[in-house]
Amino acid sequence: MSYLVLARKYRPRNFTEMVGQEHVVQALTNALTQQRLHHAYLFTGTRGVGKTTVSRILAKSLNCQGPDGQGGITATPCGVCQACGDIDAGRFVDYTELDAASNRGVDEVQGLLEQAVYKPVQGRFKVFMIDEVHMLTNTAFNAMLKTLEEPPEYLKFVLATTDPQKVPVTVLSRCLQFNLRPMAPETVLEHLTRVLATESVPAEAGALRLLARAARGSMRDALSLTDQAIAFGGGQLQEAAVRQMLGSADRGHVLRLIDALARGDGKSVVETSETLRLNGLSAAATLEDMAMVLQRMAVCQAVPGMAVGEQDPEAVETARLAALMPADETQLLYSLCLHGRGELGLAPDEYAALTMVLLRLLAFKPGVFPGSVAEKKTLKPAPEAPAAVPEAAPVAPEPAPAASQAAVPVRDLEQAPAVLLPAAASVQAVEQAPVAAEDRPPQHPRALVPAAGWVAMPVRDQGEPSARTEARRETVGGTPAGGSLVPTDEGDFWHELVQQLIAQEAIAALVRELALQSQLVARDADHWLLRVERESLNQATARERLQGALTGAGHAVRLAVEIGPVHDSPARRNAAAAAERQRQAEALIHGDPFVQAMLRDFGAKIVPGSIKPL
Structure with a gap:
């Protein structure tokens, strides 16, 4: 038969x-x-x-x-x-x-x-x-x-x-x-137990639990896998044989991985991942089992009084890991496991992808990797550190300006705070133009004394605005607040020159952005000094191309760029001019007699933002 x-x-x-x-x-x-x-x-x-x-x-x-x-x-x-x-x-x-x-x-x-x-x-x-x-x-x-x-x-x-x-x-x-809903693993487990009891097939509870989870809600799949497991085990179901047939990782490996991640032990994570590779166990099944354990851990952390499940033999270990790992790391690791399954097929080696998914959590743990993101976020002086500016700090003698580089002193600590960089960092020297002695602002009687491990890089201050600058500020309507236009003596010249270079298409892309966002601080016959707020604009290639464009426009000068606050740049002048045109357009519309009649007689309304200057 x-x-x-x-x-x-x-x-x-x-x-x-x-x-x-x-x-x-x-x-x-x-x-x-x-x-x-x-x-x-x-x-x-x-x-x-x-x-x-x-x-x-x-x-x-x-x-x-x-x-x-x-x-x-x-x-x-x-x-x-x-x-x-x-x-x-x-x-x-x-x-x-x-x-x-x-x-x-x-x-x-x-x-x-x-x-x-x-x-x-x-x-x-x-x-x-x-x-x-x-x-x-x-x-x-x-x-x-x-x-x-x-x-x-x-x-x-x-x-x-x-x-x-x-x-x-x-x-x-x-x-x-x-x-018809997918069946719960517990429902499948109970049905498999009754079927195997009827068939007189000996089965371990752990083996049936693996088959119930592998069925993914399908009773037909569960019975088909049971048939396969009976043939594989020679008429009996043992957990080790079923795990080998399914290619599932031993739950001990999964718990060991989560424990190592909770302790920040990268060595154990890599060694366990290598063990999975040597045994030929499924990387996807490992991440799936980890997600299931992490889900139970999250339940324990959110509802401490709720039991994980007495029928689960790993309930005690799951509760211990829930107490060992913070709740936010549990949620992060759960998300990484879910998204990591989609990355396994993209990597040339699925076990290497598994290792990267596991190590990704360690990259966010403070103090695990030197130079990690979490460690970089704490790179700032402690609040309880002593004051960086003592009352009677001697002023270091100003070095003589070199041929290609000159140090610009700090005018006032409140107006021009020094830029602090790590002492171990490699700081690219910025070429600066020498400034005549009579044009230099007076030095502040106190100099910044950096804390240990920091190097102070002074930023040049623009100085007090002249009477001409004050009059022009009143015309434009700017205020000294950050992001507003404060006209300077060199602003008209620099704005006109940059607009000319853009019209001639002499500058483009990053070079054009450097010219638009910079402020001309000082200039003489051979050297010009620009100031920008963003370090990303201060690139050697962009400086050289802008200097070449200036030479082509008849200004054969050496260009230097410093980092600091900018109050007068071509971009800000263009924005101020656009705002003024917008204000005039709105005033023209609101003052038009026909518009006033429509508003008065018909209850019309001007749609906000619909007025555009031509």
Whole structure:
């Protein structure tokens, strides 16, 4: 006698044998008991959750004749009458199953509907079951719409699909829809235990737990994996053999990885990942198991009084890890595990990708990697450190300006704070133009004394604005606040020159941005000094190209750039001019007599932001 696989041998034959779909069973049982029968049913759900099984049980309930042949519509088919036996054997003439995946055209559907005009031969109802109905073509759907809406009283439609989104709404509206849910691992575990007890197959609880999780909510997959595990284990189910068959990582490896990540032990993480590689265990399954453990840890951290689950042998270890790892790191690691599964296929080696996913958390842990992000965020002087500027600090003698570099002293600490950089950092020397002695502002009597490990880089101050500058400031309406325009003596010249270079297309991209965002601080016959606020603009290539553009415009000078506050730049002048044009345009519109009449007589309103200067 040929062997019958467990998925077919233990297919439920009545509603009482179904597991995990109580909501569907209850609705259908009540409908059959009260005989409130719909003419079309739609069962949706993932593979292996019982769509076809429910269809066959429903067909038996509608056509059951009872053991004595006198039965009627019932929610508990007898299973022994001719109708029940023929439906179970697949030879009942009034029950037709159509696989829409291979019969998806209009001709196949029309051939099925041609049988609808004939009354049942043996049973009480004709039942047309169309599996994977979403695979039908639009023409086939249209062909069955009329019959599906108003079928004969003896005809019932049962549709099943794994993708209800592809079913037209015109079909959905004609059906009574039931969604069969994926089964919980605990439900699958209980059913596997009963099946193996009936089959007299010895099985370890850990092996069944692995099979229940690997089924991913499908009872058919669980029974098929059980068949495979019985063959692999030689007639018995052992956890080690099942884990080897599935390629799953030992839960000990998973707990060891999480423990090492909680302690910041990168060496243990790499060694455990290498062990997984040597044993040929699945990297994706490892991340999946880690996500499951982390989910239980997050529950323990959010609800300390809630038990992880006494049936889980790792409950004590999970609770210990939950207390060891902070809640925010648990959430971060859970997210990394979920997203890391999608990265495994992108990497040339999935185990290298697994190691990178695990080490990614350590990169965010403070003090684990030197120079990590978390460590860089703390690179600032402590609040309780002594004052950086003592009252009587001697002023270092000013060095003589070199041929290609000159140090510009600090005018006032409050107006020009020094830029602090780590002493170990490599600081690129910025070429600066020498400043005449009579043009230098007086030095402050106190110099900045940097803290240990820091180097003070002075930033030149613009100096007090002249009377001409004050008058021009009143004209433009700027204030000394950051981001506003404070006109300077060199601003007119520099703005006109930059606009000329842009019009001639002599500068572009980063060079143009450097010119627009810079302020001309000082200039003489051979040297010009610019100031920018952003270090990213101060690049050697951009300085050289801007200096070449100035030479082409008739200004053969050596250009130097410093970092500091900017109050007068071509970009700010352009913005101030645009704002003034906008103000004039708005004043023109608001002062127009016609506009005033519209506002007064008709209650019109000017849409904010709709006024644009031409």
